[in-house]
Amino acid sequence: xxxxxxxxxxxxxxxxxxxxxxxxxxxxxxxxxxxxxxxxxxxxxxxxxxxxxxxxxxxxxxxxxxxxxxxxxxxxxxxxxxxxxxxxxxxxxxxxxxxxxxxxxxxxxxxxxxxxxxxxxx
Amino acid sequence: xxxxxxxxxxxxxxxxxxxxxxxxxxxxxxxxxxxxxxxxxxxxxxxxxxxxxxxxxxxxxxxxxxxxxxxxxxxxxxxxxxxxxxxxxxxxxxxxxxxxxxxxxxxxxxxxxxxxxxxxxxxxxxxxxxxxxxxxxxxxxxxxxxxxxxxxxxxxxxxxxxxxxxxxxxxxxxxxxxxxxxxxxxxxxxxxxxxxxxxxxxxxxxxxxxxxxxxxxxxxxxxxxxxxxxxxxxxxxxxxxxxxxxxxxxxxxxxxxxxxxxxxxxxxxxxxxxxxxxxxxxxxxxxxxxxxxxxxxxxxxxxxxxxxxxxxxxxxxxxxxxxxxxxxxxxxxxxxxxxxxxxxxxxxxxxxxxxxxxxxxxxxxxxxxxxxxxxxxxxxxxxxxxxxxxxxxxxxxxxxxxxx
Numbered sequence: 071x072x073x074x075x076x077x078x079x080x081x082x083x084x085x086x087x088x089x090x091x092x093x094x095x096x097x098x099x100x101x102x103x104x105x106x107x108x109x110x111x112x113x114x115x116x117x118x119x120x121x122x123x124x125x126x127x128x129x130x131x132x133x134x135x136x137x138x139x140x141x142x143x144x145x146x147x148x149x150x151x152x153x154x155x156x157x158x159x160x161x162x163x164x165x166x167x168x169x170x171x172x173x174x175x176x177x178x179x180x181x182x183x184x185x186x187x188x189x190x191x192x
Numbered sequence: 193x194x195x196x197x198x199x200x201x202x203x204x205x206x207x208x209x210x211x212x213x214x215x216x217x218x219x220x221x222x223x224x225x226x227x228x229x230x231x232x233x234x235x236x237x238x239x240x241x242x243x244x245x246x247x248x249x250x251x252x253x254x255x256x257x258x259x260x261x262x263x264x265x266x267x268x269x270x271x272x273x274x275x276x277x278x279x280x281x282x283x284x285x286x287x288x289x290x291x292x293x294x295x296x297x298x299x300x301x302x303x304x305x306x307x308x309x310x311x312x313x314x315x316x317x318x319x320x321x322x323x324x325x326x327x328x329x330x331x332x333x334x335x336x337x338x339x340x341x342x343x344x345x346x347x348x349x350x351x352x353x354x355x356x357x358x359x360x361x362x363x364x365x366x367x368x369x370x371x372x373x374x375x376x377x378x379x380x381x382x383x384x385x386x387x388x389x390x391x392x393x394x395x396x397x398x399x400x401x402x403x404x405x406x407x408x409x410x411x412x413x414x415x416x417x418x419x420x421x422x423x424x425x426x427x428x429x430x431x432x433x434x435x436x437x438x439x440x441x442x443x444x445x446x447x448x449x450x451x452x453x454x455x456x457x458x459x460x461x462x463x464x465x466x467x468x469x470x471x472x473x474x475x476x477x478x479x480x481x482x483x484x485x486x487x488x489x490x491x492x493x494x495x496x497x498x499x500x501x502x503x504x505x506x507x508x509x510x511x512x513x514x515x516x517x518x519x520x521x522x523x524x525x526x527x528x529x530x531x532x533x534x535x536x537x538x539x540x541x542x543x544x545x546x547x548x549x550x551x552x553x554x555x556x557x558x559x560x561x562x563x564x565x566x567x568x569x570x571x572x573x574x575x576x577x578x579x580x581x582x583x584x585x586x587x588x589x590x591x592x593x594x595x596x
Contacts, residue, residue: 080503086573097575100584104497104517104525104540108575124575126537128499128516132573 073163076133083132085139087122094190096182098175105131107179109138113187118142118150123179130169131176134158138176147184153177193509195555199393200342200370200488200546201513205436206395212439213397216432224429225420234431241438245402248441249368249387250378257403257421258434262369263293265388265403266336268414268425269365270297273334273386274306275412277363281331285362287311287319288531289346290338294367295527298336307331316478317346317532321356328360335364339371339387343515343528343544344477345488347375354383363409369393369401373444374485375452385409391433396440400433447549455547456486458556462545463489465560470567474538476529487547490515492538495577496570501543504566510559515542536585537576 072080089110099106105127112120121139125132138158142150155177159165165174196204205213216237222230224238242253259265274284286298288310298308309327311319319337328335335357340347350366357364365386371377373394379387386409391400405411405424417426444451460481466473472494477484493501498514505512515526517540524530529539545559571577 077503080500081507083573097584101537101540101576102585106575106584124573126495126574126576127497129503131497132500 071166072129072133073165075137075162076130076165079133079136079162080129083123083136085120085122085136085143086124088124089120089122092122092183094183094185094187096179096184096186098178098182099127099131101126104128105175107131107135107175109135109176109179109183111183111187113147116146116148118145118147121180123176128169130165130174133162134165134174134176135179137161138180142180147187151181151184153180193555193558195510195551195558197510197512197545197547197551197555197559199548200345200544202392202398203395203548204550205392205397206440206443208443209396209436209439213432213436216435220431224431225418234429237431237435238429241434241441244438244442245389246404248377248445249372249389249404250380251404252407254422255404255407257405257425258429258437259388259401259403259425260399260427260430261401262291262367262388262390262393264414265390265401266291266293266365266367267297268403268411269386269388269405270294270334270336271301272411272414273363273365274301274304276410277333281329281333282306283309283329283331284334284336285309285311285324285327285332286336287313287338287348289313289317289341289343289528290336291342291367291369294336294338313531315532317341317344317476317528318478318483319348321349321352324353325356325360328356328362332360332362335362337364337366339366339368339377339382340375340485341477341528342370343526343542344490344532345370345485345546346478347371347483347485350382350384357385358383370485370488373440373448374455374487376448379404379406386411391437391440394440394444396436397433400430400437402437451549452486455549455551456481458547458551458553459487459489459545461553462556462559463491465556466491466563469560469564474534476532476534476538476542489545489547490542491545492534492541493543493567493570494538494541495574496567497540498543500570501541501566504570508562508566510562513544513546515544516540537583 092110094111097108123135125135224235246253372389387404392398476490498516525539
C-alpha cells in the first residue's frame with residue numbers, strides 16, 4: 071500500500087529529534103485523529119539550517135515528517151512557506167488516498183514552525 | 193522468520209480440510225440439488241458436513257443452515273427475525289461492542305423504523321446483565337449478543353443471557369464467529385435460538401459459514417431463489433467449502449481441549465512477557481484471563497500509533513492487527529475501545545495478537561526479543577512521550593473524512 075520511498079522514510083526516518091533552544095517550533099494534529107507532528111527549526115540569515123521532528127502517527131505521518139525535513143533544510147523561509155502537503159506527498163511518490171487527509175500534515179507543521187519563528191523575531 | 197498472529201482475522205486452511213475438499217472440485221463436481229448420478233455423489237457430503245457442524249455446537253443437523261460467511265449469517269438472523277416478528281414488536285437489544293456485521297445491520301433496521309438498544313460495557317469490556325434485563329420491553333423481539341469479542345477476546349456469559357432471554361420469551365441470536373473452535377459452544381446449554389459461525393476462522397476456507405436456527409424459529413428468507421437448505425437459504429451449495437467446514441468442525445471438536453491449553457500457554461507467555469518487559473502498556477479486555485478467549489491478547493503501547501507499530505512488526509515478519517484509525521478502515525479508532533472508555537491515545541495504540549495452533553513457543557520468544565526495542569524506537573520519535581504540556585485532543589479544522 072505504501073511506495074518504496076514512504077517505506078524508506080518510515081523505516082529510516084531522517085532528522086528525528088528535538089532542537090534545543092529552537093528558533094521556531096510548530097505542532098499540528100491531535101490525538102483524536104491519531105496524528106501529531108512537531109517540527110523544530112534552526113534559522114540563520116533567513117535560511118533554514120536545521121530541522122528536526124517528532125511524530126505520533128501512522129507510517130504515512132512519519133514518512134511525510136521525515137521528507138519535509140529533507141525538503142526544508144537549506145531553503146529560505148519564504149521558499150519553505152510555499153512548500154505544500156501535496157509536494158511532500160509527491161516527493162514520496164504519492165500516498166494512499168485514505169492517507170492524504172489525516173496523515174499528510176507535515177508541511178502544515180513546518181509552516182507553523184516558521185510562523186512561530188517570525189513571531190519571535192519580528 | 194514469518195510469524196502469523198492474526199488468527200482472529202483469518203486462519204490458514206488445515207491440511208485435512210483441504211484434502212477433504214479437493215475431490216469436490218473435479219471428480220465430485222455435481223450440483224447436490226440434481227437428481228442424477230453426479231448430484232447424488234455430492235448430496236451425501238453436504239449432509240455429512242451438516243452433522244459434523246451440528247455435533248460441534250450440540251444441535252440437530254436439521255437446525256444447521258449453510259451460508260456464505262459470518263456476515264451473511266448475522267444479516268440473515270437479524271433482518272430475518274425483524275421481518276418475521278415485526279407484528280410482535282420493533283425493539284432489538286444488542287451491545288456496543290458487536291462486530292460491524294451486527295452493528296450495521298441494526299443501524300440499517302433503525303432506518304426502517306426499528307428501535308435498537310446498544311448496551312454499554314464497563315472498562316473491562318463486560319456487560320451488566322441487570323441492565324440487559326431491564327432493557328427488555330413488551331416490544332422486544334430480539335437480543336443479539338456476541339459469544340466472544342473479536343478485538344479483546346472477552347467471552348460473554350451466554351448461558352446467563354440465554355436464561356434472561358428465555359425468561360422473557362425473547363429470541364436470542366449470538367455471533368459466535370470468534371468463540372466456535374476456541375472454547376466449548378453448546379447451543380442447548382446456552383439456550384440460544386440462533387448462532388452464527390464462520391469457516392475461515394477455524395481452518396476451513398473463506399466463503400462458507402453456518403447458522404444454527406433452533407427448530408420452530410420463524411424467520412424470513414434472506415436469499416431468495418432455489419429450494420436449497422429446506423427453502424431457508426437459496427443458492428447452489430458451495431460443496432467443497434461446506435465439506436471443508438464440516439471437517440474443520442470435527443477437528444475443532446477433537447482438539448478443543450488440547451488446543452485451548454497449548455494456545456493459552458503461548459498467549460499467557462506473551463502477555464506476561466510484554467507486561468513485564470515494556471513499561472506503559474495497558475491490557476485491553478478482562479483482566480481475568482479465564483474470561484477471555486485463550487488465543488487473544490490486546491494491549492496498548494502508550495505514546496505510539498498502532499499502524500506504525502504494525503509496520504515495524506511486519507518488517508520483522510510478525511503479522512498482528514491494530515484498533516487504530518489508520519488500520520480500521522474508518523478514521524476513528526476501534527468502536528470497542530471507545531465503548532470501554534479507553535483513552536483516545538491508547539485506543540490508537542492498541543495491538544491485537546491472536547494465536548492459532550500452528551504458533552510455537554520459539555515465535556513468542558522471538559517477539560519478546562524484538563518488541564521492546566521497536567516500541568522504544570517509536571516512543572523516542574513520539575511527541576507524546578515524556579510530554580510536559582497537555583496533549584491536543586481536538587482539531588478545529590477536522591481533517592477526518594467522515595464515513596458517508
